[in-house]
Amino acid sequence: MDQLAAMRLFVRIVETGSFGRAARSLAMSSSNATERMARLEEALGVRLLARTTRAVAPTQAGTRYFEVCRRVLGELDDIEASLAGSREALAGRVRVSANTAVARTILLPRLPEWLARHPGIHVELMLSDGRADFVREGIDFAIRIGGLEDQDLVLRPLGRPRRVTVASPAYLRDAGVPREPNDLAAHRLIDFLLPQSGASLAWEFEADGARTEVYPPSVISVGDAEARVQLAASGAGIAQTLCFIAAPGLRDGTLARVLTEWDTDAPELSILYPRDRHLPARTQATMDAFGGWIRDALQDAALAR
Template identity: 70%
Template sequence: MRIDQLAAMRLFVRIVELGSFGKAAKAMGMSSSNVTERIAKLEEALGIRLLARSTRAVAPTVAGSRYFEVCRRLLSELDEIEASLSDSQEALAGRVRVSANMSVARSIIVPQLPQWSEQHPKIHVELIMSDQRSDFVREGIDFAVRIGGLEDQDLVLRPLGRPVRVTVASPEYLRRVGRPEKPDDLVRHRLIDFLLPQAGEKLEWEFEEAGRPVHMYPPTIAAVGDSDARLQLAIAGMGIVQSLSFIAAPALREGKLERILAKWETPAPKVAILYPRDRHLPARTRATMDAFTVWIRTAIENAA
């Protein structure tokens, strides 16, 4: 394989990841005309159309998507081979692109990342904080951290644990309004819902009674589509929220929130790392994945 073909493959991968010729040109330090010319030559050499261009975006064709996966795998293997020729620390170098639920990223990953980055300064972590399902090819994702929605059989799943769904309120709120003794008491309290992206849909409040789940949709005074923001409102005494145990754990340890209705708590959806089944994982990706695994498992276990 020629050096210029490898360069064209890297350029093609970057265009697909960024969805733009212009952004790829800027990232690679090239002119837009040079990028267009190189991709045209690559398509001509392969005899296939790799990219579908529109006025707003660039996306791979069906053949382009297959070629993208091949390029990513070959380039990752090549990078790992080259890195392995140097010492072990040098092998841990390059970009790792991760998608994670916002609550997991903010509560667990972001606090741990600075120290880990100092230990691995040549690993460039790109952390996408999103609760949306990842398109591994289109977004160039190496692996994802997800809460629930783990049914895709085309992905390898590494289980990280199962948090508990906790109900919490501030000490000030409980002094002012009183402490609910059972789930039915919540109808007389100020509750803050989690706002779902679909208009009109509400997230259920879930409890367990005599081994059976109890689903409730009590009246609420507000709904917020961010887990951390809801906790901050609860800490400020606005009302009661249901959260995941690892998200609420710091505020509970600091006494800013109190756990209520504990004997009715239920397990929340499982947390796991996902990545494509046929994806080669270079050393930098495995090292990052292993670190995230330890952090998340420990946080879930300590918050139980």
């Protein structure tokens, strides 16, 4: 039995959740994949995969073996690529889970040009605001707003965005400009719905070192941060959002800031990855690029008025 080939097959099965999809990605038949996995489990003397009619998932032992396989195969691929030369070292798949608003407003506009300079890297970008399952989803690193999801993760801080309150100039011309948070009760407001709970996100303000959360009545609620800003730019009302999401509208004049003296800091943007994870050159290069773009975007957003 080719141990490395079996390990690669096992990793693909866990990542795809399917014998068929894993087999197709490795140009083999499903029956061949099933036979190889049976031989691998027999050689190891342990059951690695739990099969149901709908999906395939690793057992407890399989989860541990998956982590080992990913680390060993990643290190092997990195060494082989390094021996082939520096250009070829930046080659292979990198799977990233990124906060949805960060991906859409910061990463996606810059990604095509970067990939053109690194044609050997294949980025799989998963847009998600939930907790990242690094093992089951095969994620190399994640980008999140907030703290550590788990104590076994390394956190690389990128910067702290500001919460800003915005509306279109036309709306403010017609409805007036709020001078303090209590004035919002007389305005049309656009709430943000939290994806998991469906509850409205609090509006946060700070003055003289004291932070307050308010839940003023709104006329519309949406579960997408960019949609909230688009509604504000179209004149639907006032919205509170993160500075880098509002920055394009502030620059082109479709948005204007209000209540600037009550702006607050949002939780920090960070890159997360497992503490014991080997980082191949391709992963490190992608991580450095994404982190640099986010830092630059936060700095630029701080200047947008």
